[in-house]
Amino acid sequence: MRATALNHQDNAGAEAARLLQDMGLAPPDSGPALTSPIDGSGMPGIASIDVAGVRAAIAQSVTAFHEWRSVPPPIRGELVRRLGAELRTHKDALGRLVTIEMGKPISEGLGEVQEMIDICDFAVGLSRQLHGLTIASERPSHHMREMWHPLGPVGIISAFNFPVAVWAWNAALALICGDSILWKPSEKTPLSAYAAHGLLNRAIADFDQAPRNLSQLLIGGREIGEVLVADPRVPLISATGSTAMGRSVGVRVAERFGRSLLELGGNAATIVGPSADLDLAVRAITFGAAGTTGQRCTTMRRLIVHDSIYDELIDRLKRAFASLPIGDPRDPAMLIGPMIDARALQSVERAIDRARTDGGVVTGGEKRGGLYVGPAIVEMPAQTSIVREETFAPILYTLRYNDLHEAIAILRDVPQGLSSSIITTDLREAETFLSATGSDCGIANVNMGTSGAEIGGAFGGEKETGGGRESGSDAWRAYMRRQTQNVNYGRDLPLAQGVVFDV
Ligand code: NAD
Numbered sequence: 001m002r003a004t005a006l007n008h009q010d011n012a013g014a015e016a017a018r019l020l021q022d023m024g025l026a027p028p029d030s031g032p033a034l035t036s037p038i039d040g041s042g043m044p045g046i047a048s049i050d051v052a053g054v055r056a057a058i059a060q061s062v063t064a065f066h067e068w069r070s071v072p073p074p075i076r077g078e079l080v081r082r083l084g085a086e087l088r089t090h091k092d093a094l095g096r097l098v099t100i101e102m103g104k105p106i107s108e109g110l111g112e113v114q115e116m117i118d119i120c121d122f123a124v125g126l127s128r129q130l131h132g133l134t135i136a137s138e139r140p141s142h143h144m145r146e147m148w149h150p151l152g153p154v155g156i157i158s159a160f161n162f163p164v165a166v167w168a169w170n171a172a173l174a175l176i177c178g179d180s181i182l183w184k185p186s187e188k189t190p191l192s193a194y195a196a197h198g199l200l201n202r203a204i205a206d207f208d209q210a211p212r213n214l215s216q217l218l219i220g221g222r223e224i225g226e227v228l229v230a231d232p233r234v235p236l237i238s239a240t241g242s243t244a245m246g247r248s249v250g251v252r253v254a255e256r257f258g259r260s261l262l263e264l265g266g267n268a269a270t271i272v273g274p275s276a277d278l279d280l281a282v283r284a285i286t287f288g289a290a291g292t293t294g295q296r297c298t299t300m301r302r303l304i305v306h307d308s309i310y311d312e313l314i315d316r317l318k319r320a321f322a323s324l325p326i327g328d329p330r331d332p333a334m335l336i337g338p339m340i341d342a343r344a345l346q347s348v349e350r351a352i353d354r355a356r357t358d359g360g361v362v363t364g365g366e367k368r369g370g371l372y373v374g375p376a377i378v379e380m381p382a383q384t385s386i387v388r389e390e391t392f393a394p395i396l397y398t399l400r401y402n403d404l405h406e407a408i409a410i411l412r413d414v415p416q417g418l419s420s421s422i423i424t425t426d427l428r429e430a431e432t433f434l435s436a437t438g439s440d441c442g443i444a445n446v447n448m449g450t451s452g453a454e455i456g457g458a459f460g461g462e463k464e465t466g467g468g469r470e471s472g473s474d475a476w477r478a479y480m481r482r483q484t485q486n487v488n489y490g491r492d493l494p495l496a497q498g499v500v501f502d503v
Pocket of ligand 1 (some may be wrong): 222245265323
């Protein structure tokens with residue numbers, strides 16, 4: 001049985017029901033009971049869709065796409081602007097609901113909704129900038145240009161740890177690109193999804209140019225995601241979750257020549273050089289490793305520290321970790337909330353046991369009742385197999401190095417490639433880390449941690465992280481199809497490469 005939270009506030013489940021009301025949303029059709037990781041209290045359950053329902057939803061999504069693709073992009077942007085307005089109005093309620101369902105501290109719950117607002121703003125501007133290239137033609141009186149067209153229904157599969165923001169990254173871009181959307185949220189966080197989708201539905205209902213079923217929510221488990229993944233009517237599957245999930249999804253989508261955008265597991269590392277500002281390092285590492293109770297794909301899991309500062313830094317980190325307030329994440333004073341479920345809690349124990357067997361020396365990581373656990377620092381003699389795996393928990397493995405190239409080799413020697421950072425005041429070290437021979441990750445930071453990305457940059461990683469890019473920069477292109485167009489405005493028919501075919 002889950003123990004009660006460490007400090008006393010209202011029952012989390014009852015508050016979740018109230019928050020839905022505050023957002024003006026009807027209670028969901030009741031489904032299997034859900035419990036908040038904060039205190040184990042019951043929340044409104046949501047009924048799952050069945051396989052036939054998913055197939056029908058895909059058919060409706062195709063019909064909606066056929067209308068939406070002809071709506072001019074800036075008008076599509078207006079719908080996303082209205083979604084952003086709904087989110088601004090209900091930021092507090094949705095942020096609290098995320099906290100109650102997922103367990104992240106309230107400032108991070110609110111931050112998640114802010115991220116949704118930010119991507120809406122970004123997408124609104126982008127709706128006037130979906131531009132291709134014009135390209136010089138070798139043929140006289142010819143134009144060549146690239147045109148970006150809407151793609152079709154986009155299937156979005158999301159993970160529990162960012163239950164709504166990752167959907168918004170995809171939804172805001174897909175909508176301005178002229179696509180309809182189908183969202184299969186994590187089975188662990190359906191309530192936040194129900195609320196976020198309810199806000200979009202409200203914006204759609206008030207928007208004349210938006211077709212019915214432009215966006216649909218598919219509540220259910222992995223089997224529901226599998227139906228979406230297998231269906232050729234869904235040209236793009238954007239899937240966020242574990243590498244195991246991506247390995248299955250990537251293959252299945254490829255088999256039907258669909259497109260997949262995969263955002264999978266990470267195993268972020270930070271190198272701390274001999275010249276590092278240690279005050280800054282302690283703050284960056286503590287948030288990077290222990291923030292969100294280690295349940296971010298960009299969570300710092302490996303710390304590679306120069307031998308000359310290792311003892312001092314690790315000592316300071318142990319004190320910083322021990323001082324972190326752990327408890328009900330609705331209390332703004334708490335920086336560490338619960339793990340998502342009992343399985344996640346067990347994964348901490350299992351990983352720590354394996355690390356000990358490999359010679360690791362553990363500080364912290366003790367259970368605190370319920371689903372709460374203290375963050376752990378594990379000093380490792382080498383990067384053994386447990387360190388090379390992603391354990392989705394607040395465990396920081398530390399390693400020593402003497403030479404920067406050795407540190408970079410350790411950083412790269414894992415299957416994942418999402419995020420990385422270096423803390424140094426030495427320009428040569430920083431630039432080496434950022435060079436082609438440096439970090440091999442999709443994200444490389446200097447003098448900061450590995451998590452907390454802004455929406456303006458393209459987000460994603462290499463290797464087993466899946467290779468996808470979402471959110472800012474030119475990530476929108478994944479949601480459109482590119483057409484190369486050639487126009488002959490002359491009277492002759494010259495052929496490219498000087499080919500002659502006179503008739
Ligand atoms: P998970 O893989 O268990 O589930 C993610 C989603 O995939 C869920 O909606 C689940 O129902 C669905 N799913 C699982 N197997 C599927 C299949 N075969 N076909 C279709 N759908 C399937 O992941 P989780 O525990 O919810 O989230 C944690 C993981 O997500 C971590 O590995 C974390 O690193 C990763 N993550 C990555 C990013 C990123 O941007 N790279 C962001 C957030 C989380």
